[in-house]
Amino acid sequence: MTAAPEEKFRKDYRQPNYWIREVQLDVRIFDGRTQVEALLSCELNPSVAKPGAELVLDGEDLKLESVEIVPTGGGDGTALAEGPGGYELTKDGMVVRGVGTATTFGLRTKVTVVPEENTQLSGLYFSGCMYCTQMEAEGFRRFTYFPDRPDVMSKYTRVRVEANKAKCPVLLGNGNEIDAGTCEDDAERHFAVFEDPFAKPSYLFAIVAGDLGRIEDTFTTASGREIKLGVFSEQANVDQLDHAMVSLKNAMRWDEERFGLEYDLDVYNIVAVNDFNMGAMENKGLNIFNTSLTLAKPDTATDSDYQRIEGVIGHEYFHNWTGNRVTCRDWFQLTLKEGLTVFRDQEFSADMGSPAVKRIEEVRVLRAAQFPEDSGPMAHPIRPESYIAMDNFYTATVYNKGAEVIRMYQTLLGRDGFRKGMDLYFQRHDGSAVSCDDFRAAMADANDRDLSQFEEWYLQPGTPQVEATGSWDATSGTYTLTLRQRVGVGQQHLAEDKRREKPMLIPVVVGLLDKATGKEVVPSRVLELAQPVQEFAFEGLSSEPVPSLLRDFSAPGARARARVCTGLLAGGSV
Numbered sequence: 001m002t003a004a005p006e007e008k009f010r011k012d013y014r015q016p017n018y019w020i021r022e023v024q025l026d027v028r029i030f031d032g033r034t035q036v037e038a039l040l041s042c043e044l045n046p047s048v049a050k051p052g053a054e055l056v057l058d059g060e061d062l063k064l065e066s067v068e069i070v071p072t073g074g075g076d077g078t079a080l081a082e083g084p085g086g087y088e089l090t091k092d093g094m095v096v097r098g099v100g101t102a103t104t105f106g107l108r109t110k111v112t113v114v115p116e117e118n119t120q121l122s123g124l125y126f127s128g129c130m131y132c133t134q135m136e137a138e139g140f141r142r143f144t145y146f147p148d149r150p151d152v153m154s155k156y157t158r159v160r161v162e163a164n165k166a167k168c169p170v171l172l173g174n175g176n177e178i179d180a181g182t183c184e185d186d187a188e189r190h191f192a193v194f195e196d197p198f199a200k201p202s203y204l205f206a207i208v209a210g211d212l213g214r215i216e217d218t219f220t221t222a223s224g225r226e227i228k229l230g231v232f233s234e235q236a237n238v239d240q241l242d243h244a245m246v247s248l249k250n251a252m253r254w255d256e257e258r259f260g261l262e263y264d265l266d267v268y269n270i271v272a273v274n275d276f277n278m279g280a281m282e283n284k285g286l287n288i289f290n291t292s293l294t295l296a297k298p299d300t301a302t303d304s305d306y307q308r309i310e311g312v313i314g315h316e317y318f319h320n321w322t323g324n325r326v327t328c329r330d331w332f333q334l335t336l337k338e339g340l341t342v343f344r345d346q347e348f349s350a351d352m353g354s355p356a357v358k359r360i361e362e363v364r365v366l367r368a369a370q371f372p373e374d375s376g377p378m379a380h381p382i383r384p385e386s387y388i389a390m391d392n393f394y395t396a397t398v399y400n401k402g403a404e405v406i407r408m409y410q411t412l413l414g415r416d417g418f419r420k421g422m423d424l425y426f427q428r429h430d431g432s433a434v435s436c437d438d439f440r441a442a443m444a445d446a447n448d449r450d451l452s453q454f455e456e457w458y459l460q461p462g463t464p465q466v467e468a469t470g471s472w473d474a475t476s477g478t479y480t481l482t483l484r485q486r487v488g489v490g491q492q493h494l495a496e497d498k499r500r501e502k503p504m505l506i507p508v509v510v511g512l513l514d515k516a517t518g519k520e521v522v523p524s525r526v527l528e529l530a531q532p533v534q535e536f537a538f539e540g541l542s543s544e545p546v547p548s549l550l551r552d553f554s555a556p557g558a559r560a561r562a563r564v565c566t567g568l569l570a571g572g573s574v
Helices: 235-240 242-259 303-318 331-352 355-374 396-429 436-446 452-459
Strands: 018-030 033-044 055-058 063-070 087-090 093-096 104-113 123-127 130-134 154-164 170-173 176-183 186-200 207-210 213-220 226-233 267-273 286-290 326-328 432-434 465-473 478-486 506-514 520-529 533-538 545-549 559-562
Touching: 063 093, 130 267, 130 286, 154 170, 154 207, 170 186, 207 286, 213 235, 213 242, 226 235, 226 242, 235 242, 242 267, 242 303, 242 331, 267 303, 286 303, 303 331, 326 331, 326 396, 331 355, 331 396, 331 436, 355 396, 396 436, 396 452, 396 506, 396 520, 436 452, 465 545, 478 506, 478 520, 478 545, 520 533
Parallel strands: 018 154, 226 267, 267 286, 326 432, 465 559
Antiparallel strands: 018 033, 033 104, 055 093, 063 104, 087 093, 123 130, 130 207, 154 186, 170 207, 176 186, 213 226, 465 478, 478 533, 506 520, 506 545
């Protein structure tokens, strides 16, 4: 009888007993089997464990060949046997108990996997003309034994990929290629070796091996470094890759100009795959895309196809900093990388096209997909408190509402203040796995603001409602706008212990217009609605104005109702 899935809770987060500082992999691909040898450089985490603590590794559908402990600095390894003094295979992986008392050591494992039979498309699998990987969220455990969690960030100092020359003439991996050649023991096989100097979690690991066509180009960064760019696909699709390359170069340039973020490796590759179970994946320096989000040519693609491809190419590139260089402490923090990067790709697409059209499109998607989610039995905060299956986390709430929460930071702090917060975020956390609270702290500290109340956007499910009423005092020339917020909307389906109904910090952008001419008499102003009811007075007016509310959809995470008969509602829903 299959055991019921175990629910995981954010409150139960605990660091691992060991960090994996470096990883070396030898991947040998044969027809019907692939051998993976992994050497992990392990270091005791003294904040949670003592010498001799067990090493817990995730693993799924792996055929284990051997396990051995290797002394730090090299030397012969000591084979471990299955049993109390060696290792134990569990339903979730492996527990290694024979680690000794050293605080640093190496662990070498050898496993065999069968990518041709991997129909989950998670881990290493075969698709048409190529072997490729998909590791997010928990696919690396289907490739080798490893603490497959995002807070374990490792440098992959040597990844060797070997395959048959005729079947797999192209070999790709994360990072820079540092060696390649023909195998000495078999002239029909070849290899390539890759090094990624930046620590990354296992979900960002990738390899591709197959018979691929390509286009190539270069990009010169702001500091003068030349980056080699490649876009790969099946041979028949090469004539549809040009737009992807142009989009990539546009994204690289935009991120330098808007956020001062420059690409860090010497090469950046994109691979289009027919059978890919996600839209695209931001693996470090080796993005893997579904062909539907890569291929385009004028006689088969529409304008919206071109725009969508440009946006997704940008999204995965922007992850290089917001997701890769700084990643999630645990999967409960998924919106930290996805909400932030969706916001960044929205800003990129707005600058590449029409900001107004793009903004309307974003809010239409939010209303069509996220509002129903927020008002139904699956309502959850952008940072959920628990999950049973991690794959269920990839929701419109985490992505699209998460992006709107990021946009509200920019609305509250201004574009310059938001950039200051981003700069501090990278300064503090580059190379680390962090939480949504760390991002909020960077925004607050960079702008000397108290944003503690803003955490409610991460804690509360459902869509708050904002009601606006106005009153005019002709004697004093004062127009008073009263805003009320009602939280808990959409939470009626939830159990009592999962409901949360506290006032939120909602930025409401308001302008006032002359009733007769339509001209602006009070330009856009950010009103910070932090209490259940607040009044905002506009003085020195010569006649009763018409309020223009929620300009630029300043808080579309909230529904709005206007009781100002002559008012203009620029965002929300009536």
